[in-house]
Amino acid sequence: MREWNNIKIIGVDHGYGNIKTANTVTPTGVTAYETEPIFSGNILEYGGMYYRIGEGHKEFIADKAMDEDYYILTLMAVARELNLAGIREAEVHLAAGLPLTWVRRQREEFRSYLLQNQEVRFRFNGKDYHIRFVGCSLFPQGYPAIAIRLGDFRGTNLLADIGNGTMNILYINNKKAVESRSWTEKFGVNQCMIAARNAVLDSFGVKMDDAAIEQVLRYGTADIGKPYLDCITSVARRYVADIFSTLRRYEYNPDLMRLYIVGGGGCLVRNFGQYDESRVTILEDICATAKGYEYLAYARIRRKE
Structure with missing residues (x-):
């Protein structure tokens, strides 16, 4: 969180798997209740409803303003x-983003969605909040994560932001983003998760809990039997190979x-990929990305004032 003239600038990375701020990460699952849930923890009270946050992940939707969940x-x-x-x-001044090639088309709709109520009172985890939203800056996903370190970018660079639902690809030449060479692919980590779940079901006739699969994808291992681990590992390696194959379609050349x-897909590349570590960061x-949103929004507000 940054501050300018008593306004809190808060970056929110609205991922399909997790929603992130500069200092917090929460799975995007949202379950609504008309009465207070039995168990406490991550309960938001708003508009006469109770919402449990963080159990599971939200399914991919091309328009994040389609329902109330992201609000x-x-x-x-x-x-x-x-x-x-x-x-x-x-x-609060919100700083958020949208996939690279969607931001021009969806920017104003998403801004209106996030600012639908100028003043909001709600309760989260037993504490009352009173927020007045005074603005919202929107940026293309991925780029803000490296904006603060553009000074390191010499020559031609390729940025791949691999999230749960999409992969954003952007060329950066001599520290400048090349808008005409940017793409969004529906090729997120969730597709690897689905493929691994189906592979285990096909091979062993067992429906494995997503939490165990996620453990393998994130850390490269989990407390499960070796045949199951080998099955998931095989799927993850194919997925990472497909990532590099997709990048090559957009003229990626490591030399x-x-x-x-x-993005979250970085851990899969690290755990299951074959690449030259001296050429890949x-x-x-x-x-x-959430920190980058705050950095860019803060700079924009300062320039205006």
């Missing part, structure tokens, strides 16, 4: 970030450019 998740994300500073009431990987900070 509820935004309130939760703001509350978690403010709570770290012991703040319950604030004026001529450096590759920067951000994996940014392992899953909150890097």
Whole structure:
């Protein structure tokens, strides 16, 4: 969280798998209840409803403003970030993003969605919050994660932002993003998760819990039997090979450019990929994009004022 003239600038990375702020990560699952849930923990009370946040992940949707879930998740994300500073009431400027090639088309609709209520009162984890939204800056996903380190970018560089639902690809030449050479592929980590789940079911007739599969994808191993681990590992290696195959379709050449990987998919590349570590940089900070949103929004607000 950054601050300018008593306004809190809060970056929110609205992923399909996790919603991130500069300092928090929460799975995007949202379950609504008309009465107070039996068990406590990550409960948001808003508009006469109770919402449990963080169980499971939200399914891929091309338009994040289609339902109320991402608005509820935004309130939760703001509350978690403010709570770290012991703040319950604030004026907030949101900083968020959309997939590279969608941001021009969806920017204004998503901004209106996030700012649908100028003033909001809600309760999260037993604490009351009073928020006044005073603005919203929107950026293309991926790029903000490396914006603060553009000084390191010499010559031709390729950025791959591999999230749960999409992969954003962007060329950066001599520290400048090349808008005409940017693409969004529906090729996120969730596809690897689905493929691994189906492979286990086909091979062993067992439906494995997603949490165990996610453990393997994130860390390269898990406390499961070797045949199951080998099955998931095989799927993950094919998925990572497909990532590099997709990048080559967009003229990726490791001898001529450096590759920067951000997003949750970076751990799969690290654990299961074959690549030249001297030519590929994996940014392992899953909150890097949210931090980048804040950095860019803060700079934009300062320039205006």
